Amino acid sequence: MYRTFVLGFLFIFFGCYSKKNIELVNYEKIVSHRNKGLAYLEEENFTEAEKEFKELTFLAPQDPLGYANLGLTYLKSDGQINKSEQWLKKALELNQKDPEIRILLILYYELNSQDSLAFNILKESINYSPNHIKTLYKLTEYYLKRNDINSKQIAQIYLKKIVELIPANISAQLKLIEILLNENKISEATRGLNKISQIFPKLPENSVEMLENSIRFLNMEDLDQAKTYVMIFENLIRPTSFYKSSLIELKGNVGPVSGSPILRFTKIEPVKKYKKAKDYALSKNKIGLFSSSISFLFIMSLLLFNGYGFIDQLITSDILKSLLPFNIHSGFAQSGLFFLILFILNSIISIPFSYYNTFVIEEKFGFNRTTKSTFFLDILKSFLLSILIGGALLFLALYLYDNLNDGFWLWLWIGLSFLIIFINMFYADLIVPIFNKLKPLDDGELRQKIEKYSKEVGYLLKNIYVIDGSKRSTKANAFFSGLGPRKTIALYDTLIEKHTEDELVAVLAHEVGHFKKKHIFSGLIMSIIQIGVMTFFFELCLKLPEISLALGGSEASFHLGLIGFSIIFSPISMLSGILMNYISRKNEFEADAYAKETFNGEDLSLALKKLSVDSLSNIYPHPLYVFFHYSHPPLIQRLRALN
Numbered sequence: 001m002y003r004t005f006v007l008g009f010l011f012i013f014f015g016c017y018s019k020k021n022i023e024l025v026n027y028e029k030i031v032s033h034r035n036k037g038l039a040y041l042e043e044e045n046f047t048e049a050e051k052e053f054k055e056l057t058f059l060a061p062q063d064p065l066g067y068a069n070l071g072l073t074y075l076k077s078d079g080q081i082n083k084s085e086q087w088l089k090k091a092l093e094l095n096q097k098d099p100e101i102r103i104l105l106i107l108y109y110e111l112n113s114q115d116s117l118a119f120n121i122l123k124e125s126i127n128y129s130p131n132h133i134k135t136l137y138k139l140t141e142y143y144l145k146r147n148d149i150n151s152k153q154i155a156q157i158y159l160k161k162i163v164e165l166i167p168a169n170i171s172a173q174l175k176l177i178e179i180l181l182n183e184n185k186i187s188e189a190t191r192g193l194n195k196i197s198q199i200f201p202k203l204p205e206n207s208v209e210m211l212e213n214s215i216r217f218l219n220m221e222d223l224d225q226a227k228t229y230v231m232i233f234e235n236l237i238r239p240t241s242f243y244k245s246s247l248i249e250l251k252g253n254v255g256p257v258s259g260s261p262i263l264r265f266t267k268i269e270p271v272k273k274y275k276k277a278k279d280y281a282l283s284k285n286k287i288g289l290f291s292s293s294i295s296f297l298f299i300m301s302l303l304l305f306n307g308y309g310f311i312d313q314l315i316t317s318d319i320l321k322s323l324l325p326f327n328i329h330s331g332f333a334q335s336g337l338f339f340l341i342l343f344i345l346n347s348i349i350s351i352p353f354s355y356y357n358t359f360v361i362e363e364k365f366g367f368n369r370t371t372k373s374t375f376f377l378d379i380l381k382s383f384l385l386s387i388l389i390g391g392a393l394l395f396l397a398l399y400l401y402d403n404l405n406d407g408f409w410l411w412l413w414i415g416l417s418f419l420i421i422f423i424n425m426f427y428a429d430l431i432v433p434i435f436n437k438l439k440p441l442d443d444g445e446l447r448q449k450i451e452k453y454s455k456e457v458g459y460l461l462k463n464i465y466v467i468d469g470s471k472r473s474t475k476a477n478a479f480f481s482g483l484g485p486r487k488t489i490a491l492y493d494t495l496i497e498k499h500t501e502d503e504l505v506a507v508l509a510h511e512v513g514h515f516k517k518k519h520i521f522s523g524l525i526m527s528i529i530q531i532g533v534m535t536f537f538f539e540l541c542l543k544l545p546e547i548s549l550a551l552g553g554s555e556a557s558f559h560l561g562l563i564g565f566s567i568i569f570s571p572i573s574m575l576s577g578i579l580m581n582y583i584s585r586k587n588e589f590e591a592d593a594y595a596k597e598t599f600n601g602e603d604l605s606l607a608l609k610k611l612s613v614d615s616l617s618n619i620y621p622h623p624l625y626v627f628f629h630y631s632h633p634p635l636i637q638r639l640r641a642l643n
Helices: 002-014 027-042 048-061 064-078 081-094 099-111 115-128 133-146 149-165 170-182 185-198 205-219 223-237 241-251 272-304 308-313 318-323 333-366 372-403 408-435 445-456 494-496 501-516 521-543 547-551 560-597 601-614 623-629 636-640
Strands: 439-442 461-469 479-480 488-492
Touching: 027 048, 027 064, 027 445, 048 064, 048 636, 064 081, 064 099, 064 479, 081 099, 099 115, 115 133, 133 149, 133 170, 133 241, 133 547, 149 170, 170 185, 170 223, 170 241, 185 205, 185 223, 205 494, 223 439, 272 308, 272 333, 333 372, 333 439, 333 494, 333 521, 333 560, 372 560, 408 439, 408 461, 408 479, 408 488, 408 521, 445 461, 461 494, 461 623, 479 501, 488 494, 488 501, 494 501, 501 521, 501 560, 501 601, 560 601, 560 623, 560 636
Parallel strands: 461 488
Antiparallel strands: 439 461, 479 488
């Protein structure tokens, strides 16, 4: 609560709440990188095109567009063709049915003389997209290469379909006429030539005569002459823009590499999707700012209007003594009652905001599954748990304070350190079941994959649980707890529902990375050191009666000394929090690298993308906000590191 005092002041003073802090990457930024990449590609500036399309994959990691065009860039650039395969395959993974992506991958296999693979993809493509012109034409070319009767018949079927779909494509018309002439189908070829004269009335003058001659010789059943004039006719119209356009429509851009860039997005919704994420971030930040401001004003009011002194006088007053059934003279009773009153007042302030966040904001954006009964039952459980744990800690601190003069802080430090270790060991066994149901992960492919991976990396993990997170939210999560034989992983049911088995193992590999890199141990040590510093300063504050008097007390007291310590230590706590966040972000990169090394970086990338998209998280936060508040690196930075 008292950290809120300092943070609230800094928040207001520096104006941290700005549109930049909550700005999400927008559609316009994505479009900009797309357009720049396409422009550089057209100019054959492949180095700059590569940069733009790579940035596009970071900004729009769920859309195949960036990956596909990056693959095309490598196809077109000298000496980098082999780089294209992984990006084109990545694009195809994101959208199996996209015929444009398949065409680019086919082009890669053709350039590497892997025609059988290209042909197999073509046959798959036609099932997904039976009317895709480029696929139909590619199949036509492949069947014509086979040079057997059956293949020629199939090629003719595909070509006729193309002509039906785009009758104004003169290249397709002429290709079909060529096949018909070779098969001596005079009447069909004649109809095709007559159709050309009807569809294209403004042909170059020198070509019109050749077209008429070809029709005349067909009527005379002189196939050789007819073929000759058709060939001359095609050669005369090749320089025209409409002929070149017709070829591009069939094959893509004409050149050494004839693939065309993908110009439209396949999974990104313009503006709307980003607006939803921005609206969510705005709503969360507005309620957060309002809540922090109220808490800040509450603490300031207690300080300015002698609120702490009033509560201190209240708990020792004769009126209260007559109302309470227990001896208020004990230090534990006075301090306990003091903090209970503050806890109740703070809850009165915070609960309405929590209710609004759950049942208005989270509900509006489709995340909330918490019932009102669950909400208030959680509050009650948290209240009782706070009293139980807080009361035990208060009793311990007071007992040590009353019985030790110098060195009180050292024994308190030891006691709190053991408590932290105990909670780390038994959190999943003692705390989690109060709020959620845990059940062992069923035997099956997922459990087998997890156990196989843990065995391969030498990290035996037997306690694998599923937690019913879906009863409160649609958001996915997972957590590790425990040390030694108590190591436990809990997967939210929403996480299992939304992710593939390989993605889940990749998430697990990331968490294992924290253990293997000693992050859990070092984090525990740093927490214990931080507690040691806190207890040392706490004892110093208790030895200064001026602190209690400054807060409105009539004499030095344990509880007022604790309040004073909380306020005085807040700047130090904030600075240590910034340092801990920095170390935490560094550790996350190392755990990501471990997952990539021991399992699969792509699966982890996909899992991170899904988590970010599903939770409408801010994937492009302000760097200053990240520096102060983020314990995990932003998604874009993590994806860059993984790639």
